[in-house]
Each structure stands twice: as C-alpha cells, then as structure tokens.
Amino acid sequence: MESINFLGTGGTRTPTQGTTCLHVSDHCVIDAGNLINTFGDDVFTIEHIFLTHSHLDHIIDIPFLADLFVTQKKVSLKIYGLKSTLDDLRQFIFNHRVWPNFEEITLIGHTEKTIELIELELETPYTIDDISLTPFKTDHTEGSCGYIIEKNGVGILFTADTYRCDRIWALLEERPNIHTLVTEVSFPSEFAKLAKDSKHLTPALLADELKKCKRDDFSLYVMHLKALFVKPIIEELHDLQLLRNGGKVLIDGDRVNYIQ
Numbered sequence: 438m439e440s441i442n443f444l445g446t447g448g449t450r451t452p453t454q455g456t457t458c459l460h461v462s463d464h465c466v467i468d469a470g471n472l473i474n475t476f477g478d479d480v481f482t483i484e485h486i487f488l489t490h491s492h493l494d495h496i497i498d499i500p501f502l503a504d505l506f507v508t509q510k511k512v513s514l515k516i517y518g519l520k521s522t523l524d525d526l527r528q529f530i531f532n533h534r535v536w537p538n539f540e541e542i543t544l545i546g547h548t549e550k551t552i553e554l555i556e557l558e559l560e561t562p563y564t565i566d567d568i569s570l571t572p573f574k575t576d577h578t579e580g581s582c583g584y585i586i587e588k589n590g591v592g593i594l595f596t597a598d599t600y601r602c603d604r605i606w607a608l609l610e611e612r613p614n615i616h617t618l619v620t621e622v623s624f625p626s627e628f629a630k631l632a633k634d635s636k637h638l639t640p641a642l643l644a645d646e647l648k649k650c651k652r653d654d655f656s657l658y659v660m661h662l663k664a665l666f667v668k669p670i671i672e673e674l675h676d677l678q679l680l681r682n683g684g685k686v687l688i689d690g691d692r693v694n695y696i697q
C-alpha cells in the first residue's frame with residue numbers, strides 16, 4: 438500500500454462517520470473503530486490489529502471480527518497493545534460475560550485460538566507486511582500509546598488520543614525521517630478543563646504543544662473531533678494556522694501517502 442487509509446476518523450460515532458481505524462498495510466490496522474462497515478466481506482484480510490488504548494471507540498469492532506474469525510479463518514486474529522490495554526480486553530470484553538473468551542476458543546477445525554493478545558514493548562519496532570510500527574507512550578490512559586509508522590525509511594507519527602505529551606515532540610526532533618504528524622483535537626479551546634480531565638487536546642493546547650518542537654517542516658493532520666464541535670474546532674485550527682504544510686482535518690476515507 439502506498440498510503441494509509443483513514444477508515445475512521447471521528448471522536449464520536451455517527452450514522453455517517455466511524456471512529457479511529459487506520460488501514461496501514463495489507464493485513465494490518467491500527468485500532469478497530471470502523472472495520473466492519475468499511476471492509477465488508479474483505480474484513481478477513483485483516484489479521485493484525487495494533488491498539489492505541491482500550492477506549493470503546495478504538496476497540497468496538499474487535500468482538501465482531503473475532504466472531505467471524507472463529508468459523509472462517511485458519512489463523513488467529515492477532516491483537517497487539519500495551520499490558521493494561523490487553524488486561525482491559527481480557528477483564529472487560531472477552532470475559533464470557535460481555536463476549537465469549539475467544540482467547541480460549543479454538544478456530545473451528547484448527548488448533549489455533551481465535552484471538553491472540555500480544556503485549557508490546559514501548560519504543561520497539563514491529564514489522565508487519567512491508568511497514569514497521571513503533572509504539573511510544575502517550576498521556577491519555579494507563580495503557581495508551583501512539584505509533585511511528587515507517588515504510589521505506591520514511592515515517593508518519595500517529596499520536597492517537599493524547600493530552601500534552603513531551604515524547605511526541607522529542608520523537609519529531611530525533612527522527613527527521615518523520616514527514617507527517619497525525620494528532621487529535623477533540624474539543625474547542627473553551628473546553629480546556631474537560632480536555633484536561635478526559636486527557637484530550639484542544640486547538641489552543643495543540644498550539645502550545647507545538648512550541649516545544651523546533652521543526653516546522655512536517656505536515657500536520659488532525660482527527661478525533663467530537664461531532665458536536667466540528668465547526669468551531671475547524672475554525673480555530675485555521676485561525677491558529679495549525680494545519681501546516683498541506684495538512685487538514687481528516688474525514689473517513691482520506692489517505693495520507695507514505696512517501697511525500
């Protein structure tokens with residue numbers, strides 16, 4: 438694949454918009470907020486899901502995909518995340534109460550389990566298909582991370598959900614091969630307290646965070662807008678001139694090229 442396909446970009450699920458889901462290589466997505474509705478019958482091509490955290494808008498299609506895998510696939514659905522994200526899936530989703538424990542249930546006619554939960558090490562690259570994914574710690578939930586997504590030596594930094602986070606800006610300076618930043622803005626700046634309490638960014642917070650970074654040569658894309666506030670957030674992002682170097686507010690179906 439020559440680009441990342443942003444299948445879900447909303448901070449809210451609506452009839453016309455899904456939540457976070459990035460198709461990054463043939464068999465791999467980051468987060469599962471909008472798999473089933475976008476892939477249809479092709480959803481079986483997805484065998485690897487790298488999670489940023491366990492919030493519902495990022496994991497919502499995993500149980501339904503596991504449900505399809507158990508009778509249709511010969512290989513496990515591999516789900517990657519930091520420890521507390523995987524613990525949440527075990528404790529609150531695949532617990533035989535909310536959903537069957539597909540970590541114990543084998544694929545029909547095969548010996549492999551339906552799902553396999555794989556714990557990630559921070560700042561370690563993982564190669565899937567022809568890309569590499571390197572998780573780094575963000576400030577959102579205990580198990581939250583973003584990813585550096587690299588192909589052919591160039592990179593895109595995807596923060597997923599986060600509040601202020603020094604590591605993002607340090608990584609951009611450490612790695613000049615990163616040409617694009619995709620981050621979140623969930624609320625207008627007037628909701629600064631709500632943003633802090635729920636660990637999200639506003640346009641004003643993002644503008645302040647950008648001051649930590651000496652580089653200004655990367656493209657900046659924004660997603661995860663809460664649906665009620667799309668218009669005022671976009672106005673603020675333009676007023677503050679944050680969508681730099683060709684960046685934009687992403688909508689479902691947008692693509693960002695690996696090579697610029």
Ligand SMILES: [Zn+2]
Pocket residue numbers: 490492577598
């Ligand atoms: Zn979240």
Ligand SMILES: [Zn+2]
Pocket residue numbers: 448457492494495598661
């Ligand atoms: Zn979210």
